[in-house]
Amino acid sequence: MMEEVKDKDKFSGWYLKILEDAGLIDSRYPVKGMVVYKGWGLFIIRQMQRHLEKLLEEAGHEPVLFPVLIPDDILGKETKHIAGFEEQVFWVTHAGANELERRLALRPTSETAIYETFRLWIRSHQDLPLKIHQSCAVYRYETKHTRPLIRGREFLWNEGHSAHIDDEDAMRNIEEIKEIYGKLIRDILCIPFIVSRRPEWDRFPGATDTFAFDTIMPNDKTLQIATIHNLGQNFSRAFEITYEDEKGEHKYVHQTSYGPSFGRLLAALVSIHGDEKGLVLPPEISPIQCIIVPLFFKGTDKERIQRYAEDVGKKLNEAGIRNHIDSRDERPGNKFYYWEMKGVPLRIEVGPRDMERNELTVVRRDTGKRSQLKFDRVSEIPKIFDEITENLRKTAQKRFDQRFFKIGSMEELSKNSGRGILSLGWCGNDECAEKIERYVDILSVNNDRGTCIVCGRDGKEVNAANTY
Ligand SMILES: [Zn+2]
Secondary structure: OOHHHHOHHHHHHHHHHHHHHOOOEEOOOOOOOOOEEOHHHHHHHHHHHHHHHHHHHHOOOEEOOOOOEEEHHHHOOOHHHHHHHHHHOOEEEEEOOEEEEEEEEEOOOOHHHHHHHHHHHOOEHHHOOEEEEEEEEEEOOOOOOOEOOOEOOEEEEEEEEEEEOOHHHHHHHHHHHHHHHHHHHHHHOOOOOEEEEOOHHHOOOOOOEEEEEEEEOOOOOEEEEEEEEEEEOHHHHHHOOEEEOOOOOEEEOEEEEEEEEHHHHHHHHHHHHOEOOEOOOOHHHOOOOEEEEEOOOOOOOHHHHHHHHHHHHHHHHHOOOOEEEOOOOOOHHHHHHHHHHHOOOEEEEEOHHHHHOOEEEEEEOOOOOEEEEEHHHHHHHHHHHHHHHHHHHHHHHHHHHOOEEEOOOHHHHHHHOOOOEEEEEEOOOHHHHHHHOOOOEEEEEEEEEEEOOOOOOEEEEEEEEOEO
16 A cells, blocks of 8 residues: 555655645745744644643653753853764854854753753752753754754754652653653554664763664664653763752752654654555544535535535534534545545545435545444544554554564675664674674664674674664
């Protein structure tokens, strides 16, 4: 069914076209790497945001919004952090014609801005754990090839930050965030993923550990959609964030930070569920969940059918289902194509026969299956939504599970690189890693049971893939 889209060579073109055709974004904005979010795309992003913020706040996070500008001395306080971001920072150096005394960075991420304030907020062990989150845009001067929603110079995300009395509590928070992100990504967006503990060289600058959520795109490249970092005491030492424990001793807090990219989640959603007709959206996040198309045939009473369609719309409103009646003067077939392309989960056709029988014709976007539904059973539609969600989740998971391969030699690696996520042996040596990374990026080091495919020594089993 999806062969055309899943064709690696055609995927990239399909992706760029559907973003524009479906009205998700406009990528013609005259600053490279920055896009305009349009109604259909922004609605989906806001739905994700609403779900995520609710989950975070239920888990004890307080919403905040920090300024976009960070003074350069504060951005530079944690040395590894600034070294990692230095090349990507946009600087504000002037106010009008006057040069600023202190240049200001557009936040590439907010650890430094927020921790400068955590220092003031945290006094005693009773202030801990402190957990906050914000949804905002961040700015990075990406030098790699930019791609809408996947790699941009401005992107939308939610970032969470926490401070704890010890490492154990910080680790507990990391596990809780893994669950929260899992709920958003797998349960609501139906996107399959693995969580990888990144190798040392691929950690977030300033972190002691980074866990990343990776999914697989139709071209078999992995896309990192969220990360969680254990910051240890690196930032609390740099920013002097201490608390007084029960004995009156001052101690540095332990910290974590984390964020999913809304743009990348949207990119994954579009690519993983989409097909040759366009988007396929999970009902929970679709701007319109049911599109009602009145069928005006020759000789039918247009007004009566329109009224019947409006009755259906009212009934859907009562059931809390987002709906729209497409009464445009267009052929029904054109309307069908249009709403299928936009990914609306359910189409309701109402024609003369449906009206006579007090029924509706219901067509699923994911399977194309048609069925009849009695007018007074409209309230059962959420059940169909659950079936659609379940089907999208299972279909995507099945395809994902088929893209894991075991690799036993360099020859096999050269033949299979770019096929998904490869599991292979690596001895831990830099030279061997370099040879492996000519073909693939190492995503994670899993365990100590592997034979290096380069030199044959005992080593570790690693996951590797071509990455975005
Ligand atoms: Zn080796």
